[in-house]
Amino acid sequence: MNLFGQRRSNRVELARVKSWATELLDLGPDDSLTANELACDEPDCPPHETVILLARSGEATVQAKVPKPAVDIDRSDLQRALEEKGLIPQ
Amino acid sequence: MNLIKTPKIPVTVLTGFLGSGKTTLLNRILTEQHGQKIAVIENEFGEVGIDNDLVIDAEEEIFEMNNGCICCTVRGDLIRILGQLMRRKDRFDHILIETTGLADPGPVIQTFFVDEEMQDHLDLDGVVTMVDAGHILLHLDESSEAQEQIAFADVIVLNKIDLVESDQLDELEKRIRRLNAAARIHRVENASVPVREVVGVGGFDMTRGLEIDPDLLVPGYPFEWLGVYELEPGRHSLVFDQDPDPSVNVLVLPVDSATDEAVDRRLREATIAFSDRTEPLGADDSIRPDGGLAGVALATGGTSVAIDIKQAGSYAVFTEHGAEELGLQLLSADGQLVKPAVDRQIAPDHEHDDTVSSVGIEADGELDPERLNEWLGTLLREKGQDIFRSKGVLAIAGMEERYVFQGVHMLMDGQSDRPWGSDERTNRLIFIGRNLDRIELEGGFNSCLT
Numbered sequence: 001m002n003l004f005g006q007r008r009s010n011r012v013e014l015a016r017v018k019s020w021a022t023e024l025l026d027l028g029p030d031d032s033l034t035a036n037e038l039a040c041d042e043p044d045c046p047p048h049e050t051v052i053l054l055a056r057s058g059e060a061t062v063q064a065k066v067p068k069p070a071v072d073i074d075r076s077d078l079q080r081a082l083e084e085k086g087l088i089p090q
Numbered sequence: 091m092n093l094i095k096t097p098k099i100p101v102t103v104l105t106g107f108l109g110s111g112k113t114t115l116l117n118r119i120l121t122e123q124h125g126q127k128i129a130v131i132e133n134e135f136g137e138v139g140i141d142n143d144l145v146i147d148a149e150e151e152i153f154e155m156n157n158g159c160i161c162c163t164v165r166g167d168l169i170r171i172l173g174q175l176m177r178r179k180d181r182f183d184h185i186l187i188e189t190t191g192l193a194d195p196g197p198v199i200q201t202f203f204v205d206e207e208m209q210d211h212l213d214l215d216g217v218v219t220m221v222d223a224g225h226i227l228l229h230l231d232e233s234s235e236a237q238e239q240i241a242f243a244d245v246i247v248l249n250k251i252d253l254v255e256s257d258q259l260d261e262l263e264k265r266i267r268r269l270n271a272a273a274r275i276h277r278v279e280n281a282s283v284p285v286r287e288v289v290g291v292g293g294f295d296m297t298r299g300l301e302i303d304p305d306l307l308v309p310g311y312p313f314e315w316l317g318v319y320e321l322e323p324g325r326h327s328l329v330f331d332q333d334p335d336p337s338v339n340v341l342v343l344p345v346d347s348a349t350d351e352a353v354d355r356r357l358r359e360a361t362i363a364f365s366d367r368t369e370p371l372g373a374d375d376s377i378r379p380d381g382g383l384a385g386v387a388l389a390t391g392g393t394s395v396a397i398d399i400k401q402a403g404s405y406a407v408f409t410e411h412g413a414e415e416l417g418l419q420l421l422s423a424d425g426q427l428v429k430p431a432v433d434r435q436i437a438p439d440h441e442h443d444d445t446v447s448s449v450g451i452e453a454d455g456e457l458d459p460e461r462l463n464e465w466l467g468t469l470l471r472e473k474g475q476d477i478f479r480s481k482g483v484l485a486i487a488g489m490e491e492r493y494v495f496q497g498v499h500m501l502m503d504g505q506s507d508r509p510w511g512s513d514e515r516t517n518r519l520i521f522i523g524r525n526l527d528r529i530e531l532e533g534g535f536n537s538c539l540t
Contacts, residue, residue: 011206018207032173034205038160040471051155053169053204061153061166 010037013070014050020075021052024088030057037070052078054087062087098213099175101185102289103198105239106220107229108191111249111281115220115288116188120145124285129182131171133190144182146171150190152197155204160500161475163197164204172201176211184289185212192235195219195242196478196499203501216244216293219273220281223262224253230265234524237446240266241478241522243273244293252279271302271448272481272520296494297507300483300518302450311357312364312529313341313408317420317430318348321405324423325376326397328407331417333388339368339410340386342379342397348404348431360408361529371395379405392417404431446478449528450520451535456487457517461538466495466502469534474500476526482519485510487540 014035021033034053040046048069055061064085066077082088106112119128129144151166168187175185189198195217202214219239222229229236240246246266251259263275274291276283328340341363346352368385371377376396377384386395397420399405409416412435420428462484470477480497495504521531 011210014206029177030170030174032170034169034208036204036206040160051204053153053155053164053166055166055169055173057170061151061169063153063155 010070013073017050017052017070017073017078020078021054021082024075024079024082025054028057031055035070039069052081098211099179099183099185100213100215100290101187101202102215102291103187103189103195103217104220104288105189105193105195105217105242106191106247107222107225107236107239109225110191110220110222111247112188112191112220114281115247115283116186118281119186119285119289122285126184126285126289127182128184128186128289129175131168131185131187133188133193146175148187150193160471162200162204162499162501164201165197168198168201169205172208172212176208179211184215186289192233194235194238196238199242199498200501203498203503214294215289216291217242218245218247218288218291219243220247220249221266223248223251223259223277227262227265230269234445237269238478238524240269240273241446241448241524243270245288245291246270246273246275247281247283247288248275248277249281249283250279251277267448269446269448270522271450272300272522274301294496296481296496296503296505300481300520302448302452302518302520311361311436313339313360313410314415314436315412315418316353316360316406316408316432316434316436317413317418318345318353318404318406318432319420319428319430320348320403321397321399321428322402322422323399326399326423326428327394327421328377328386328397329417329419329421330386330388330393330395331419332415333390333393334411334415335388337370337385337387338416339364340377340384340395341408342377342381342384343406343408344379345404345406350432350434352404353406353432353434356406360406364408364410388416406432445524446522447526448520448522449526449531450518451532452516452518453535453539454514454516455539456485456515457538458540459486459488462486465534465538469531470497470500470502473523477521477523479522480520482517483507484517484519485515 018033018035032055036051038049038051046067049065049067050070050073051065053061053063064081066073066081083090104112116130131146131148133148148167148171153164153166155162187198189195202208276287341360343356343360345356363383366383368383370385376398378398422428482495484493486493490509491506492508492510493504494507495502
């Protein structure tokens with residue numbers, strides 16, 4: 001956590017990640033997604049993680065994560081993370 | 091580029107035990123003419139009797155996000171429902187989420203912190219907790235959920251006050267205040283709180299002032315009693331008639347005079363001395379002024395220990411427990427009872443052992459940003475599970491504006507606010523949570539002051 005460091009909005013990058021996820025997961029109008037970037041300076045944690053929660057209509061919520069800040073994520077990173085969670089076929 | 095900013099939809103979270111009057115309030119909100127279209131997300135056991143297409147049933151789905159050391163529990167069903175509501179947000183002005191009676195409000199609130207897009211469209215307005223004045227004491231004694239629902243609240247509606255005597259109500263309100271020193275409390279019958287007092291409360295609006303019950307800003311001390319005595323040179327005795335614990339910590343400090351002001355000047359020193367290691371007092375040992383913290387073993391049937399005074403003067407005796415609880419008396423060298431000139435109970439006797447409490451801190455001065463960052467970061471990482479809510483208005487060294495922050499468990503957000511201008515640069519913050527250690531929090535905060 002850095003309360004007073006230079007805070008950069010990452011909403012554009014998170015919106016991009018969500019739009020790729022929407023395509024890759026073929027989401028319908030009743031499905032929802034959240035995307036959030038978490039930072040942690042503990043030695044055992046990745047410094048930045050982008051976490052996606054997928055809340056499909058009628059299904060339990062699932063989480064997928066990419067151990068990178070949203071700005072560094074490309075479509076293939078996200079695809080791999082969703083494949084690893086079995087959310088899309090490999 | 092879209093230059094017209096869409097107004098955000100405020101969201102109110104309504105909590106309260108079964109029977110507290112949530113449904114009565116919801117039914118009123120849905121039927122009263124208040125000029126607002128309010129969408130209600132009702133819990134699966136809800137009993138709202140209104141046929142209204144803006145009432146949505148939610149099946150509570152708790153989802154635990156575990157990412158490294160940040161642990162955050164959210165409501166999966168709300169992500170779905172709010173996502174759907176955002177697509178038809180032109181149809182209502184406000185969203186009200188009712189939780190189940192036994193729910194911890196934490197996951198509902200944290201759901202709003204996990205997505206920036208959601209924050210762009212929705213504005214978490216506040217947590218309203220309905221309390222049944224007739225039954226809440228029982229619930230507080232038996233359930234941690236009741237304590238947590240009060241702890242999370244921005245507004246507490248003390249309902250069914252007609253079932254309770256007014257002195258009991260005062261006592262109840264006092265206990266609620268100890269759990270949550272920052273919430274507004276409304277006393278009502280039949281859930282008849284005005285709608286404007288429960289929607290649009292701005293509880294999560296960081297730019298609003300921070301209202302803390304002044305009683306909760308009193309610093310915490312590790313001793314429960316102090317007495318100031320005028321003593322002549324000689325060997326006096328401290329007599330303990332009671333033994334509430336096997337031993338009790340005692341400190342004696344000289345003070346300039348037998349007055350409140352003089353002893354106030356030594357409170358900080360006494361607090362620090364109480365955090366030192368206790369020296370157990372041997373059978374032939376005596377307590378000496380400025381001799382450090384003495385651990386007195388209390389025997390059944392009474393204990394007497396000597397205080398050696400070399401110079402006539404005023405001396406403050408600080409004890410870990412109250413003088414009454416210890417049956418404490420001071421006898422002079424010739425066996426006469428000496429009455430204290432200052433006799434002060436520091437911590438009121440707590441009738442209830444609530445694990446949830448509020449710690450409010452108010453201090454002038456400026457904070458070192460690096461130290462503050464380190465302290466708050468570590469505090470929330472290590473104790474965030476137990477800190478339900480935190481809020482603060484801070485004066486940061488080198489920053490002209492007020493810095494405002496708020497957090498829910500481990501998630502925290504802060505921003506600079508308006509300039510201090512001619513206002514005194516006073517830091518005000520509050521932590522509401524479980525097993526909070528006031529001394530530790532104050533110590534951590536003080537270490538950040540420049």
